[in-house]
Amino acid sequence: MLAKYLVRRVLATIPVVIGVTLITFLVMHVTAGSYIPGVDLNPALKPEDIEAIKRYLGLDRPLYIQYLTWLGGIVHGDFGRSMIDGSLVSRHIFDRLPATLELTTTAILLGVLISIPLGVTGALRRGSKIDYALTAMSVGGFAIPAFWLGLMLILLFSVQFQAWGLPFLPSGGVMTPGTQGGDLLDRLVHLLLPATVLSFVYLSIWSRFTRSSMLEVLSQDYVRTARAKGMSERRVVYLHALRNAVIPLVTLVGLELPALVSGGLVVEVVFSWPGIGKLLYERAIQTDYTTVLGITTFAALLVVLGNLLADILYAVLDPRIRYA
């Protein structure tokens, strides 16, 4: 039954994949046409040279052929070439992916590990001072611009700590320049600030969500049953109730899986973190359309994949869906 559900769910993503690639492709062509930056500024290029460049980039062929070529490439992991230097977008992506994953997985893990106990505490102590403090933190956290929070943390822990002669944290990068990255502690120290900023946003949302989900579950009859069975309060909360309360949270976290790639863009820029987001930003500043398009498509496909994984995870966790 699970297999059948999975097959159905996987098949349903195919039109979305086609649609998403079509949208990114069309956005590109409708707006930018076959414009190649820099070409018209170069007086040395003759019209036939420009034609040759267009041919090389496949821009002379009919639109649908271009799309199909584009789609065919994607299937083989080819997200096109840079308009500026002709380099493979996929190579850039895979160069930068590890740094991004290092940052975002840490942030998501931190977010989950901290938000669940915070949400549970809020639910159990509903209406208490702690609950109000957590709520205020969450509402506030949701309104803080991530890039500003990053700047403020750099200001405090890098700039001011240094000024005060205290041990200070690096303001950017994955590792101390010149090292090979073999020093784990050095990497962790670099990771600390950006991961904190990124996880703060998740924390605000997920702790609230866990709280309301937990409140709902705690009022369910089966929680009363568990109490009537003489289960300890800890077992009731952390086994019987939490197991149910995290199911919707899994979907929410699953929806953030695509953020593994895109979620850290602003934070990556602030902390000079050489990840995918920073790559996209750098290329955007250089008006390298094709690279931006390639990365965007790659990220969009990850979103589709993330949604799929979230659904599957949901089905695995919730027997009502698994055996429906």
Place this chain on the structure above:
Amino acid sequence: MISPIPLEGEVAVEPVERGRPGKSYWQESWERLRLNRLGIAAGLVLVFFILVAITSPILAALFTHTDYRTIDLANTFARPLSAGHILGTDDLGRDELTRLLFGAQVSMGIGFLSVFVALTVGATVGLVAGFYGGLIDGLLMRFVDMILAIPAIFLFILMALLFKPNAITLALIIASVGWGSIARLVRGEVLSVRTRDFMVATKALGASDLRLIGRHLLPNVLHVLIVYGSLYLGQVILIEAALDFLGLGITPPTPSWGNMLTNSETFFFHSSWLVVWPGITIFLSVLAANLFGNALRDAFDPRLR
């Protein structure tokens, strides 16, 4: 940046009554809202920012006696509370407070325009999809799925790159993604309203589709739009500030709260207040919009408390 949808599950509000919300429904909601002190305070802060945005040239003329473009290279990085500059000056000697006042124009203007466009488009698509169902619904909603599948921040950057935006195009760019989640929300609401007795009865009386949608469905989803509009405003302000910060939105010399932070690492070391002020205004306006949205939601549906 996370998806621009704040806590989607918590937004879904339902009117307390079964039929079309009558006058008393809106009155009761208003009564509840009035008693929510935090919500009213948030609303007032929001009104304050709107007024500042509208009157910023006057305020500048009256209080700071300078224009946001006035460069004074002899007086760069003046400290806060120094002569004539309450909040100090920036790297070009421009008055920080004046620039903050004009920055409100950008944030509020783009914010409200974007919310208006996204709500209008989103509500229309949601109403049509929910009302007609079937193929129309399927196509529209799949399209929404696709739009929302592309990471919003990447799409914003892509479009900002292609359009070289001014304030209006920037608002449209942001709205071009935001309408999707509103359409989803409205459609869901319509589906629950559509089957209620009064809709069936009105249909049986031979009302036209347009009348059914406009006169009967819309009032039933209006409260959802109002709540979501307020929450979405906060998101737009955040997104817009981030794009400005990245140099892909409103660019200098026009001051915006986002682009005032763009090269802040260059003056971190000696003028940290320049990093603090714009962040606080962004934070306060977003916080006000979110809190007001929450208060509206609680007022419309007290059961969710």
Place this chain on the structure above:
Amino acid sequence: MAKTVLAVHDLKTQFFTREGVVKAVDGVSFELDAGETLGIVGESGSGKSVTALSIMRLVPRPGRIVNGYVKLKDQDLTKLTEAEMQEVRGESIAMIFQDPMTSLNPVFRVGWQVAEPLVVHAEKKRPSALRDGVAMLKKVGIPNPDQRAKDFPHQFSGGMRQRAMIAMGLTTMPSVLIADEPTTALDVTIQAQILELLRDVNREFGTATILITHNLGVVAGMCQRVLVMYAGRIVESGPTEDVFAHPQHPYTWSLLKSIPRLDADRHEPLRPISGIPPDLLDVPPGCAFHPRCTFRVDRCSRDVPQLQRVGETQLAACWVTQAGTNLNA
């Protein structure tokens, strides 16, 4: 004289709400003998479920037990620490609830849920606890229990779930089983099966049972003794047969008149009870039932009647019958 397993004395449970204090249980006393089945009857809001939850010390906030004791054998449950109480729940007293659809945890396998009290209370190893759980599922009449134990609750029908709930309560061989409206949410045919099962359980394990219901028919078929509750108080108690034959409280009397009976001697008209159940925030003075009572006298709206012996075997809290008036004449 049978041995008393559970004694409740002057129990008062109140809910401290913003609108005022709700006296959900207001001075309830009764005893439960080993092996007997005791019925508690009343409308919703009469305090019967809160009485059960008070015995279990599971009264939800803002409710609190403010007076009285609950003695299980010689142990005063109201004095136990929460940890000690957890040992009592599920081990000495088991409770099953009204809605089997929502009372089982949807994310755990039924067999595991049934075996859980054994793992926690009897400290059995998981495999042996699961074996005992399967055996208990078999005893409560679940076909193919080995396989069904691996199912999740939503794969069970309502009746099956209630059987599983009963099995879950019985694994630790409790001396008291409290069944709170165990059949209300079920189809009529399934109701009969579940009641039959409860009767068998009572016979086979000797478990003293408190059966809470609003259905007088269920009480008639199941219980040796019955308590009738109204507005948080017991208004009448006695052997089921006697209470049904000649009720000594007007409320019981009206309840019996309001249900159709196949064995009615003559064609008596059905009489619904007039008026509405009392608002527990604003209980009428005197006897709480007096506004709806056809027998009331002046005193009823002034003084609260206490439960006293009326007739051979019954107790009733009614000024009218205590003065010797026969309701059934």
